[in-house]
Structures are given as structure tokens and as C-alpha cells.
Amino acid sequence: MTVxxxxxxxxxxxxxxxxxxxxxxxxxxxxxxxxxRIDVVDxxxxxIGSGRAVMGRVxxxxxxxxxxxxxxxxxxxxxxxxxxxYGVFILGHRHPAVVEAVHRQIDTHPLASRVFLEPVxxxxxxxxxxxxxxxxxxxxxxxxxxEATEAALKLARAHGRTSLITTRGGFHGKTLGALSVTANAxxxxxxxxxxxxxxxxxxxDPAGLEQALAVRRDRACVIIExxxxxxxxxxxxxxxxxxxxALCRAYGALLVVDEIQTxxxxxxxxxxxxxxxxxxxxxxxxxxxxxxVVPVAAMAATAEAYAPFSRDPYLHTSTFGASPIACAAxxxxxxxxxxxxxxxxxxxxxxxxxxxxxAVCAPYEGGLVCEVxxxxxxxxxxxxxxxxxxxxxxxxxxxxxxxxxxxNSTRVLRLTPPAVxxxxxxxLFLTTxxxxxxxxxxxxxx
Numbered sequence: 001m002t003v004x005x006x007x008x009x010x011x012x013x014x015x016x017x018x019x020x021x022x023x024x025x026x027x028x029x030x031x032x033x034x035x036x037r038i039d040v041v042d043x044x045x046x047x048i049g050s051g052r053a054v055m056g057r058v059x060x061x062x063x064x065x066x067x068x069x070x071x072x073x074x075x076x077x078x079x080x081x082x083x084x085x086y087g088v089f090i091l092g093h094r095h096p097a098v099v100e101a102v103h104r105q106i107d108t109h110p111l112a113s114r115v116f117l118e119p120v121x122x123x124x125x126x127x128x129x130x131x132x133x134x135x136x137x138x139x140x141x142x143x144x145x146x147e148a149t150e151a152a153l154k155l156a157r158a159h160g161r162t163s164l165i166t167t168r169g170g171f172h173g174k175t176l177g178a179l180s181v182t183a184n185a186x187x188x189x190x191x192x193x194x195x196x197x198x199x200x201x202x203x204x205d206p207a208g209l210e211q212a213l214a215v216r217r218d219r220a221c222v223i224i225e226x227x228x229x230x231x232x233x234x235x236x237x238x239x240x241x242x243x244x245x246a247l248c249r250a251y252g253a254l255l256v257v258d259e260i261q262t263x264x265x266x267x268x269x270x271x272x273x274x275x276x277x278x279x280x281x282x283x284x285x286x287x288x289x290x291x292x293v294v295p296v297a298a299m300a301a302t303a304e305a306y307a308p309f310s311r312d313p314y315l316h317t318s319t320f321g322a323s324p325i326a327c328a329a330x331x332x333x334x335x336x337x338x339x340x341x342x343x344x345x346x347x348x349x350x351x352x353x354x355x356x357x358x359a360v361c362a363p364y365e366g367g368l369v370c371e372v373x374x375x376x377x378x379x380x381x382x383x384x385x386x387x388x389x390x391x392x393x394x395x396x397x398x399x400x401x402x403x404x405x406x407x408n409s410t411r412v413l414r415l416t417p418p419a420v421x422x423x424x425x426x427x428l429f430l431t432t433x434x435x436x437x438x439x440x441x442x443x444x445x446x
Contacts, residue, residue: 040075059397067093070421072402083417083429084402087229087261087378090288090346091336092420098291101332102325110325124327127334128289128298131270133279138306140299141322141330145260145286146173148297149223151309152256152282153177153195154316155301156221158308161254163216164195166223167203169231169408172258181223184408203228204236206243210251218252226272229261232409233373233380241276248281254305256282260297261378264288265337265419268347268376281305291333292418296326346419350376353417353426357381360434368441370411379415386410391444395436401429 040063044053056063062074069092072080082089091098105120112118125139142148149172153164166172166181173179179188180195188194199216201208203224213220226241228234241257248255257280262272266288269275273283282305286297301309309315320326337343357379358372365371370382383389389405392413396403404414417429 058394069093070418070425078400080397081401081425081429081432083415084404085292085416085418086404087266087287087416088290089292089416089418090265090342090377091291091333092418093292095291095293095333095336095420097336097339098293098329098332101328102293105325105328111320111323114319118322118324118327120324120327120331121322124331124334125298127331128285129300131334132283132300133271133273135279135302136283136300138301138303138310140301140306140309140316141327142297142299142318143295143320143326144173145284145297146175146178147318147321148260148284148286148299149173149178149181149258150175151299151316152223152284153181153221155282155299155305155309156254156256158315159254159305161219161221162197163220164198164223165209165212165216165220165253166198166200167225167228168200169203169228169234170223170225170258171228171230171408172223172260182408187407203231203234204240206240206247209244210247213247213251213253216251216253220248220251220253221256222248222253223256223258225258226262226275227267227375227378228408229378229414230407230409232382232406232412233375233378233414234409235373235375239276241273241278245278245280254282255280256284258284260284260286261416264333265343265346266376266378266416268343268350270343272375289330289333290326291329291336294326294329296330298330342419346377349417349419349421349426350374350379353377353415353421354379356426356430357415357433360430360437364437364441368437368444374415377415377417377419380406380409381413381415382409383411383413388440388444389413391440392436395440396432399432399436401432401436 041053041056062076064072065075066073070082072082121141128139129137140151142151164181166183168183170183172181174187177195179191180198183200199212201212224244245255257273259271263285281302283300289298290296354374361369361372361381368384368388370384372381374380389411393405404416406412406414
């Protein structure tokens with residue numbers, strides 16, 4: 001497969017098909033000379049990894065070269081409706097306000113010396129803290145969700161909370177500390193030993209959590225997701241998060257809520273904990289905070305929890321953490337969400353998508369489909385067998401739609417569409433899903 005930068009004529013949609021703009025202007029790109037063409041699969045094989053190269057071939061061999069709104073464009077001229085994106089694109093691809101802010105920052109001061117104070121980081125922290133649960137006013141910016149988890153685990157240790165309690169099916173990243181609380185043996189086993197004194201408890205089980213806390217008084221740190229995303233869109237019973245908060249207070253545990261995927265409006269509220277009015281000691285944000293433009297994540301904490309990092313600014317640092325360009329993206333994202341009422345749009349659109357997907361899947365329930373569940377724009381379709389997820393992924397890709405699988409739940413197909421999806425795009429997705437289900441069901445039955 002060879003790829004060249006797309007021209008205005010070749011990089012768009014197939015001939016005769018208009019590309020929905022979702023409010024984003026698409027700049028034309030220059031035409032590449034033949035000498036600029038590259039074999040992407042070959043480069044992946046040589047320099048990135050054979051496994052990734054093989055996956056690329058299985059997915060059709062395309063390389064993505066351009067995006068806007070709810071759409072991704074491939075090097076062969078095809079376009080794909082993006083209902084995947086792993087929770088990153090709550091504002092869609094290349095939101096104009098975020099892109100403009102990043103361009104402006106690049107033109108003035110993209111990276112800082114780290115000697116002086118940097119105003120964009122301060123403004124981004126102020127903007128994010130205006131929407132975090134009460135009391136979480138201190139913000140530590142990092143480059144990724146996994147880094148946010150690492151910062152939280154180190155902060156817990158600074159308070160003497162060295163005993164970690166996580167939930168089965170939970171996913172918090174794959175760096176060494178984050179992997180220690182990501183309860184999946186597939187990813188953990190090759191890297192053991194991991195951090196010591198880590199206990200796994202069942203999700204949505206307050207009694208099991210209390211039992212674990214009772215023997216770890218005043219030295220425990222609990223890390224939990226409001227909804228388990230990679231765990232297969234597992235939604236706890238009402239009141240569970242409030243019970244977790246109460247138990248942590250009772251046993252002197254530090255509570256870290258991982259909102260890297262569920263936050264920034266993904267669940268139809270700014271944060272998943274908002275549904276029960278829970279304020280953790282530490283909250284992790286990422287994915288959507290980037291505006292889909294520049295990687296950025298953050299750890300927000302109460303003054304008491306943040307005190308060790310507040311007192312000593314060199315206790316936990318990163319060369320590129322809180323860079324001006326990343327913070328410009330975060331600041332523009334929060335402001336765009338405020339201006340466009342993104343959280344309310346995600347709630348309303350999410351209800352429509354969930355209702356419609358359930359209707360499309362209804363003929364297959366009790367057979368191919370076990371359950372459709374979701375909150376906001378995080379929706380999971382659970383199948384009766386693992387094979388169905390792979391079949392549907394490939395079937396949807398062949399029809400121009402991208403979705404996700406779930407790393408900790410192999411039978412769940414996950415939908416994380418942007419809040420900018422228009423009616424025509426939703427109709428297209430539902431029609432395509434119905435066709436893909438029919439085709440996959442027939443193939444599996446045969």
C-alpha cells in the first residue's frame with residue numbers, strides 16, 4: 001500500500017458524494033510528487049511492529065490521512081463515519097475553535113522554558129476547575145491518561161496510601177503503575193512483578209470493597225471508574241458511587257475516580273460522578289480534554305490531597321507536561337463545550353442513539369445479541385460470543401463505519417460517537433449497523 005498526502009481532488013469522499021462538514025472547514029492539501037509516496041505497511045513492518053501491520057491489512061489496508069467532524073478519510077479516497085475514537089472526539093475531529101487556538105499558540109509560544117510561569121496552563125487549569133466536582137480546584141496537567149493515573153498513584157503514596165484497591169474489569173492505562181491497577185492478566189502477566197499490595201475487588205460490590213478496606217485502614221487508595229468503559233460499558237447500580245465515597249471516608253482511604261474516558265461530557269454530564277453528586281479526592285481527566293487535536297490529560301485534586309505536589313513543584317514533573325500548546329487545546333476545548341452546550345447535546349444525542357441501537361438489535365436479542373446498554377455517548381453492544389465482535393467490526397469497516405472493541409471485555413462492541421453527529425449521519429449509522437448485523441448473523445449461522 002502506498003500513500004501520498006491527499007489533494008483536494010483525491011482526498012475527499014468518493015465521486016458524487018458530499019462530505020458532511022459538521023461545522024469544520026476542510027483546507028485543501030498540496031499534491032505530492034511520486035517520490036513522496038510511501039508504503040505504510042512496509043514501514044510498519046520494519047519500524048513499528050508486525051502485529052500492527054497485520055491488523056492494518058485485516059482492517060482493509062487503508063491509511064487515514066484527513067479528518068473533520070464525524071468523518072475520517074483514507075488514502076484511497078474512502079471516508080469513514082467515526083463512531084469509535086476511544087472517547088477522544090467528543091467535539092469531533094478538528095473542531096475549528098480548538099484548531100485555531102492551537103495554531104495561534106504554535107505561532108507564538110508552543111513550548112515553554114519551564115523557568116518562568118506559563119499563563120496558558122494557569123488559564124486552562126482555571127477553566128477545567130470551574131467544572132470539576134466541588135473542592136477539586138488543583139490541576140496537574142500531563143500528556144496522557146496513563147500519566148494521569150501515575151500521578152495519582154504517586155500522590156497517594158506521598159500520603160502513605162500504599163495499598164491499592166482496584167476493580168475487576170477496570171482499565172487505567174498500561175504504564176507500569178497504571179498497569180498494576182488495570183485488572184487484566186493479558187496485559188499484566190508479561191510485565192510482572194508489578195506494584196506490590198494491589199487488591200482487586202468486584203465492580204459494583206460495596207460489601208467486597210468494605211471487606212478489602214477493613215484490613216487496610218488509613219493506608220488504602222481506591223481507584224474506580226464511574227462506568228467501566230474498556231470493561232464493556234458496565235454501569236453500576238444507582239447509589240454505588242455514593243457508597244464507595246462513604247466507605248473511603250469511613251476507612252480513611254484516598255478515593256481516585258478515573259474519568260479519563262467517562263468525563264468531559266461523554267456520559268451526558270461533565271463527569272460520571274455528577275449523577276450522584278460525588279466528590280472524590282482525586283479525579284483523572286483525558287481523552288476528550290484534548291479536543292481531539294493535541295494530547296493532554298490532567299489530575300484534579302482537593303487542596304488536602306494535592307498538598308505534597310503543591311508544596312514541592314519538583315516532586316513530580318514532566319518535560320512536556322502542561323505545555324502551552326496542549327493547554328491551549330484544553331482551554332479551547334472547555335470553552336467550546338461551554339459555548340456549544342456540548343454536555344446537554346451529548347445527553348440528548350446519547351439517549352437517541354441508545355434507543356435506536358436497541359431497536360436495530362432487537363431482532364437478534366436472545367441469540368446473537370445479549371444486551372445493549374449505555375449512558376450518554378458511551379454505548380456497548382454485548383454479543384453471545386467473541387467472534388461476533390470481530391465480524392461486526394470488519395463488516396462495519398467494509399461499509400464505511402468505525403467502532404471500538406473493548407480491551408477488557410471481548411464480547412462487547414463499543415460506540416463512542418462525537419456530540420456533533422448530525423441527523424443524516426445518525427441515520428446512516430443505524431442503516432449500516434442493521435445491514436452489518438444481518439450480514440454477520442447470516443455468516444455466523446452458516
